[in-house]
Amino acid sequence: MFIEPTYQFFKATKENDINLTLTIITKQKAIVDYKSIEIPIGIRHYLFLNDESKIFINATYILNYALNSTIKFEVGQDLEIKPKNYYAIGMGYEFNNSLNIEFRKGFDQNILSQYAFWNSN
8 A cells, every 4th residue: 555645736827719709809818826735545556577577557546635725717706626536547557666757647626617618637
């Protein structure tokens, strides 16, 4: 079993065209400020190649906690980001019990799931 607490952050600004009517188009700026602490809790199985090398596979449940995360718009209501917990699987290689590389795939990590008409990938 393992636990791997992680801090992550993302900041970005994007400007999109918004159709107010069929003939009137305006610009809308959005500012994303996302910070979270993830706590992956999982199980790992090792396949030993020799005394120094092994490969592993794992399955993880990730607890996801946002820290004052928002999407702010110039015009309109701001959105509070409330991510939900999600699952992940991974596989990797470990050398000499100290150096490893892992590829992990998370599933259904929609950070805007509480809003009916919003989605995030």
